[in-house]
Amino acid sequence: xxxxxxxxxxxxxxxxxxxxxxxxxxxxxxxxxxxxxxxxxxxxxxxxxxxxxxxxxxxxxxxxxxxxxxxxxxxxxxxxxxxxxxxxxxxxxxxxxxxxxxxxxxxxxxxxxxxxxxxxxxxxxxxxxxxxxxxxxxxxxxxxxxxxxxxxxxxxxxxxxxxxxxxxxxxxxxxxxxxxxxxxxxxxxxxxxxxxxxxxxxxxxxxxxxxxxxxxxxxxxxxxxxxxxxxxxxxxxxxxxxxxxxxxxxxxxxxxxxxxxxxxxxxxxxxxxxxxxxxxxxxxxxxxxxxxxxxxxxxxxxxxxxxxxxxxxxxxxxxxxxxxxxxxxxxxxxxxxxxxxxxxxxxxxxxxxxxxxxxxx
Numbered sequence: 001x002x003x004x005x006x007x008x009x010x011x012x013x014x015x016x017x018x019x020x021x022x023x024x025x026x027x028x029x030x031x032x033x034x035x036x037x038x039x040x041x042x043x044x045x046x047x048x049x050x051x052x053x054x055x056x057x058x059x060x061x062x063x064x065x066x067x068x069x070x071x072x073x074x075x076x077x078x079x080x081x082x083x084x085x086x087x088x089x090x091x092x093x094x095x096x097x098x099x100x101x102x103x104x105x106x107x108x109x110x111x112x113x114x115x116x117x118x119x120x121x122x123x124x125x126x127x128x129x130x131x132x133x134x135x136x137x138x139x140x141x142x143x144x145x146x147x148x149x150x151x152x153x154x155x156x157x158x159x160x161x162x163x164x165x166x167x168x169x170x171x172x173x174x175x176x177x178x179x180x181x182x183x184x185x186x187x188x189x190x191x192x193x194x195x196x197x198x199x200x201x202x203x204x205x206x207x208x209x210x211x212x213x214x215x216x217x218x219x220x221x222x223x224x225x226x227x228x229x230x231x232x233x234x235x236x237x238x239x240x241x242x243x244x245x246x247x248x249x250x251x252x253x254x255x256x257x258x259x260x261x262x263x264x265x266x267x268x269x270x271x272x273x274x275x276x277x278x279x280x281x282x283x284x285x286x287x288x289x290x291x292x293x294x295x296x297x298x299x300x301x302x303x304x305x306x307x308x309x310x311x312x313x314x315x316x317x318x319x320x321x322x323x324x325x326x327x328x329x330x331x332x333x334x335x336x337x338x339x340x341x342x343x344x345x346x347x348x349x350x351x352x353x354x355x356x357x358x359x360x361x
Contacts, residue, residue, distance in 0.1 A: 007046050010037050023098070024049055032098065063157055066101030069093075072150050082236040084213065092139040093147065105151050106158055113166035117141055121169050134170045141168050178290050180206075180299040191286035198282040200254045201262055201275070205296040207247040209318055210239065212279075212293050213272035219260040223251075241317070 006012065009026030010033070022033040022042070029049050035042040060067045072078055078086065096116065121137040123130055144163035151157045180188075185206070192198035205215050213233050222230050228247075229240045257263035262270055270278065279293045301318050309317070 007037050007043075009049070010046065021098075026050070027052065061102055063105055064101060065097060065103050065105060068105050068147065068151050068155070068157075069097050069101065071155065072147055075150065075154070077150060077154070080236065082231070082233050084233040085235060088139075088234075089143050089146070092136075092143040096140065096144070105148075108148075108162045110162045110165035110167075113141075113144060113163045114169070116144075117166065118169050137170050138168065141166070141170075177292055177294045177298055179302050180291055180295050184288055184291060185296075185299070188283070188286045188288060188291070192282060194250050195253045197254065197262060198279070198285075200250050200256070201279055201282070201293070202296065203247045203250045204261065205293050206300055207244040208239065208241065209297050209300045211297065212276050214239075215293065216262060216270040216272055216275040217260060218262075219257065221259075 009024050011023050011025070013021050013023065022037050024031055024033060024046060026049065029052070031049075033042050033045060035045070037043070037046060060070055073090075078089070081089070117137050117140060120132050120140050121134060123133045125131070141163065144166075145161065148158070148161040148163045152159070152161050185202075188202055189199065192202065201215065204210070204218055205212075208215070208218070208228055208230070210218065210230060211232065211234055214230055217233070218228075218230060222228055223243060226243050227240055228243050229238070231238055251261065254261075257267065257269065260269040262275065264270055264274065264278075276293060283289060283291045297318070301314055304317055305314060
């Protein structure tokens, strides 16, 4: 059926299988048409939607991607996360859901997932805004692994996770975000002395181990009885740690906001992204363009691991749920201890190879 003109609020798209699809988005109503917009049925649904009447939900085809999403979004596994985390998961997955909702979950292979990730890797302009890119592909891959894990482990619909088996088209950075060294922390502190906002931001991020968005929200109400308490926006987990003396000293010496410690030049709390961009400039001023506020959280965990903190202690400090997420820090710390021990043995052996010293020994 030829389409001469799209009804108001209706857009056309072709999914990866070459199927033509029609989407209605207007006045807060968003759904996919099951019939052509110019068909009798399609026009009737659009007319009702224009009046604010949401069409009756059609039963989802069992064991399809659409069915998987409904079960996943209703699960405890998804809803135990905070609002911000759930929004991030949905934003990464919704395009995939819209394109593939009628495809059986069991039909997907790792090759299909790799094709989807390569498409997401390409940067495109949609309504004047850039979409896609390496970061978007990484986020999609991470969330597809989580989604298909649910299908495999909880629902038992599939024998293996195709997303986990798929190769990422994005070259991984070694170790992810740069972990600040002690010298880099000292360099930043020298450029931004006690009493300035940049120093306060650095000390909060380091001594609490909070993520960037939670650092932006931390304020006087989070300090009580010599302790810092907060709820992680990403995971919904409670943080309750001692108020480190260096952090207490900086807070006392710095002019802060009433609701949040860190405020913009206009006196308003920072947004998550706003704090990241502002802090990046402060790092540049200190000659540390490779450093970020997230790297301070990693520095705290790394130093704790190198100081002998256990897996359970590291999980509690960083607000992580499983051992896999802290294994990197513990492994690096253990590797350093083992390497130092091995080197000391070599030093001792070489020292004792001196005849006079060996005789004294």
